[in-house]
Amino acid sequence: MRISSTRxxxxxxxxxxxxxxxxxxxxxxxNHVDLDFPAQSDAAFPDETAAQLQAAVEFAMAATGSxxxxxxxxxxxxxxxxxxxxxxxxxxxxxxxADMQFRAGKITRAMTCDVLYAVAAEGKVSLDDNVSxxxxxxxxxxGVSLQELCNGTSGIGSFAKQLGPLWLSNPSRTWDPRxxxxxxxxxxxxxxxxxxxxxxxxxxxxxxLALERATGxxxxxxxxxxxxxxxxxxxxxxxxxxxxxxxSSGSVLSGTVSLTGKNGLDCAKPRDITELSSSVGxxxxxxxxxxxxxxxxxxxxxxGALLPDGIDRFxxxxxxxxxxxxxxxxxxxxxxxxxxxxxxxxxxxxxPAVFSDPDSGLTVAVVLNNSAAxxxxxxxxxxxxxxxxxxxPAAAGETAPEAGLPWTASQYHDMIAKGAICPLPTQ
Numbered sequence: 188m189r190i191s192s193t194r195x196x197x198x199x200x201x202x203x204x205x206x207x208x209x210x211x212x213x214x215x216x217x218n219h220v221d222l223d224f225p226a227q228s229d230a231a232f233p234d235e236t237a238a239q240l241q242a243a244v245e246f247a248m249a250a251t252g253s254x255x256x257x258x259x260x261x262x263x264x265x266x267x268x269x270x271x272x273x274x275x276x277x278x279x280x281x282x283x284x285a286d287m288q289f290r291a292g293k294i295t296r297a298m299t300c301d302v303l304y305a306v307a308a309e310g311k312v313s314l315d316d317n318v319s320x321x322x323x324x325x326x327x328x329x330g331v332s333l334q335e336l337c338n339g340t341s342g343i344g345s346f347a348k349q350l351g352p353l354w355l356s357n358p359s360r361t362w363d364p365r366x367x368x369x370x371x372x373x374x375x376x377x378x379x380x381x382x383x384x385x386x387x388x389x390x391x392x393x394x395x396l397a398l399e400r401a402t403g404x405x406x407x408x409x410x411x412x413x414x415x416x417x418x419x420x421x422x423x424x425x426x427x428x429x430x431x432x433x434x435s436s437g438s439v440l441s442g443t444v445s446l447t448g449k450n451g452l453d454c455a456k457p458r459d460i461t462e463l464s465s466s467v468g469x470x471x472x473x474x475x476x477x478x479x480x481x482x483x484x485x486x487x488x489x490x491g492a493l494l495p496d497g498i499d500r501f502x503x504x505x506x507x508x509x510x511x512x513x514x515x516x517x518x519x520x521x522x523x524x525x526x527x528x529x530x531x532x533x534x535x536x537x538x539p540a541v542f543s544d545p546d547s548g549l550t551v552a553v554v555l556n557n558s559a560a561x562x563x564x565x566x567x568x569x570x571x572x573x574x575x576x577x578x579x580p581a582a583a584g585e586t587a588p589e590a591g592l593p594w595t596a597s598q599y600h601d602m603i604a605k606g607a608i609c610p611l612p613t614q
Contacts, residue, residue, distance in 0.1 A: 218412065218416050218417050219416065219417050219419075220417050220418065220487070220492050220493065228263060228264060228265065228266065228582040228584070228585045229267075230265070230266040230582040230583075231266045231267065231268070232260075232262070232265060232266035232267065232268050232576070232579055233265075233266070233579065233580060236265070236266075236268075236575065236576065236578075236579045236580075237268050239575045239596070240258070240260055240268055240572055240575055240576070241270075241272070243568065243571050243572055243575060243596070243600065244256050244258050244272055244553070244568065244572070245272065245273075246600065246603065246604075246611070246612070247555060247564060247565070247567075247568040247571075247603050248272070248273060248555060249607075249609060249610070249611050249612055250560065250564060250603050250604065250606065250607035250608070250609060250611060251538060251555050251557050251559065251560040251564055251565075251607070251608065251609065252443075252445045252452070252454040252457060252557045252559055252560070252608060252609040253273070253443075253538070253555040253556050253557040254273050254274050254275065254276050254277045254278075254279075254441075254443070254457075254556060254557070255271065255272065255273035255274055255275055255283035255440060255441065255555075255556045256271070256272045256273055256283065256553065256554065256555050256556065257270075257271050257272070257283060257284075257285055257287055257289065257440060257477075257478045257553070257554050258270060258272065258478065258551075258552070258553040258554075258572070259285070259478040259479065259481070259482045259550075259551070259552045259553070260550070260551050260552075260572050260573075260575075260576045261482055261486075261548065261549070261550040261551075261576075262547075262548075262549050262576045262577070262579045263547070263548040263549070263585075264547070264579075264581045264582065264585040264586060264587045264588065265576070265579035265580060265581055265582055265585070265587065266579065266582060268576075269285050269478060269479065269482075270285050271283035271284040271285045271286075271287065271440075273556075275440070275441040275556075276441060276443065276457075276459070277454075277455055277456065277457070278455075283440060283556075284438060285478060285479075286422075286437055286438060286477060286479070287437070287438045287439055287440040287477065288422055288432075288433055288434025288437055288438070288439050288440065288475050288476065288477050289433050289434070289439070289440040289442065289475065289476070289477075289536075289537050289539065289554050289556070290433045290442065290463075290465075290468070290472070290473075290474075290475055290534045290535075290536060290537045290539070291423075291472075291474045291475060291476040291481065291534075291537075291539050291554075292468070292472045292531070292532045292533055292534035292537060292538070292539045292562075293471070293472050293530055293531060293532025293533075293534075293539075293562075294474065294476070294481065294484070294529075294530045294531070294532075294539060294540075294541055295391070295425070295468060295470060295471060295472050295473055295474040296391050296470075296471060296472075296520040296521075296530060296532075297488055297519075297520040297521050297529075297530045298410050298414045298474060298484075298520075299337070299391055299394055299395055299398070299406075299410070299470040299471075299520065300337040300394075300500070300519055300520030300521075301410075301413055301414050301488075301493050301520075302398055302406075302409045302410060302413045302414065303333055303334070303337050303394065303398060304493070304494055304495060304498060304500065305413040305493065305495070306398060306401060306402060306409075306413075307333075307495075308495035308498075311401050311402055312333060312397070312398070312401045313333075314332065314333055314334040315332050315333075315334065316332060316333050316397075317329070317330065317331065317332060317333075318331050318332070318333060318336060318393050318394070318397050319331075320397075321396070321397035321398075321400040321401050322365075322393055322396045322397050322400065324365075325368070325372060325393065327343070327372040327373075327376070328341070328343065328372060328393060330380055331343065331380045331390075332380065332381075333394060333397055335380045335381055335390075336387075336390045336391065336393055336394040336397075337391075337394060337519060337520050338384070338517075338518050338519060338520070339384045339385060339386060339387060339390065339507075339517055339518075339520075340380060340381050340382070340383065340384055340385075340505070341380055341387055341390045342376045342377045342378040342379060342380055342382070342383070342385065342387075343371050343372060343374075343376070343377070343387045343389050343390045343393070344370075344371040344372070344373070344374030344375070344376075344377060344387065344389060345370075345371050345374075345386060345387050345388045345389055346367050346368070346370035346371045346388055346389055347388050349370050350362075350367070350370060350467070351535070354463065354467050354535050355444065355446075355458070355460065355535065358430060358460060358462060358463040358464060358535070359430040359462075359464060360464060360466075361428045361429075361430075361464050361466045362428075362464065362466040362467055362469075363466075364392050364395065364396055364466075364469045364470075365396070367388075367389065367392050367466075367467075367469065367471075368389045368392045368393050368396070369389075370389065371387060371388065371389020371390070371392075372389060383505070384505050384506065384507050384508075384517050384518075386507075386532075388471040388472065389471075391470050391471035391520075392469050392470055392471050394470060395469055395470025395471075396470075398470075406425055406469065406470050407424065407425040407426070407427070410424075410425045410470075410474065411424065411425075413493065414484070414493065417493060418483055418484060418487050418492075418493075419483075420476070420480040420483060420484060421480070422434065422437065422475075422476055422477035422479070422480045423474060423475065423476040423477070423480045423484070424474070424475060425465070425469075425470070425473050425474050425475075426465040426473070426475060427465065428464050428465055428466035429464065429465075430462055430463060430464045431462060431465075432461050432462055433461070433463075433465075433475040433536075433537075434475045434477075437477075439461065440537075440554065440556055441459060441461045441536075441556055442459070442460050442461045442463070442535065442536020442537045442556055442558070443457035443458060443459055443460060443461075443536055443556055443557045443558075444457055444458055444460050444535060444536060444557060444558045444559050445457040445458075445557055445559040445608070445609065446458055446559075452559065452608055452609065454608070454609035454610065457557055457559070460535045460536040460558075461536060463535055463536065467534075467535065468534055472532065472534045478552050478553075478554070481539070481541045481552035481554075482541070482550050482552045484541065485529055485541035485542065485543040485550050485551075485552055486543050486548065486550050488521065488528065488529070488530075488541075488543065489527070489528035489529065489542075489543035489544065489545040489550075490543075490545045491545070500518070500519035500521075501518055501519055501521070501523060501528065502518075503518060504516030504517060504518040504523050505517060505518065507522065512593070514593045522566075524542060524566075524570060525592045525593045525594070526544045526545075526546065526547070526590060526592065527542040527543060527544050527549075527551075527570070527573060527592070528542065528543060528544075528545060529541045529542030529543060529551075529569070531562060531565050531566040531569065532562045533558045533562040533565075534558065535558055536556065536557075536558050537554055537555070537556060537558055538554065538555040538557070538558055538560065538562060538564065538565035539552075539553070539554040539555075539565065540552070540553055540554075540565045540566055540568070540569040541553075541569070542569050542570070542573060544573075546588070546590070547577075547588040547590065549573060549576060549577060549588075551569045551572045551573045551576070552569075553565065553568055553569055553572065555568075559608055560606065560607075560608045561606055563602075563606060564602075564603055564606050564607075567599040567602045567603050567606070568599070568603060570592070570594060570599050571596045571599035571600055571603070573592060574592050574594060574595055574596035574599065575596045577591060577592055
């Protein structure tokens, strides 16, 4: 595999220079991305920039009731900031660290699409194949292509709102992917395939089932082969359905959710949901990762590093909802926000997001450890952090990019405040 354009090649260069991809020389050549990039500044951000980033994360933590967060921000011309903030639970003294693993939520969708494009390039499927060619007994999905599942244009419904309370009440239950998908398929088709966008967790689960059927391999093995191994993501995996903490290679960020009590939402004592069957996410939201890995993956995703030659994954984006800003679109298992490409979305216990600019290399990865708030808030935080970092001054010998983002950091600070579910600090 190799990058399919000069623009993508230059963009992924920044990833390696930042140290976001390593160890490729000793890996199997047939599975690993062949990268050759110029040197990149390894300076830390100026104190003023780091302080602004810290304040933004702490404000979002308060707004969402999160006791902890892990964040990584990389601006190749200026510096980087990778850290853990806060504690594992409200009021305790167990500090969050930057190396902790967590559930990566809807970022799994982008990885599932990575597998689709790779398997299609090998001739095992066609992007236009009907999902019912591979997944039997789903007449509700007739006429839906694999690419439409990836793009979010299938018109198939979702299951998370229906099943979320069951996941919290019985976190050890193992869910069959077909059962998950059935809750989305049982809803009235939202629109004809290809006509619009709608977030569909059932769609990505069906895509995972189709890829398993087409290749004869489990979804976990496919993500490992086509995503984890090529990018050397040592802390990333799609775990087995067993009820465990998210990850097996190191320390784990506790995941929590604030529940409604007699006096409203209990932000002071959220419920711990760290141990959960990964079957609730499967190929929609089941992957676990680290911030370093998400930064690495986000850069490669935006730059198209895993795409076969001649494929433009982001060629035909569409508005994710009516009256969305012209700069906000969706396709290919991702969202495009201005010059940034990435993904975000909750999973029980966590609010993760990753976005990257394929030209400048600006990359933001962040996770908050309380999933009670809308997932929009972690996207707002990622965009706020990107706006702050985009203004970071160039390090010695470097040149800051000229292009900017179509929003300011203060705009998304205000949006986070508006969507807050817990008491905010005095401003």
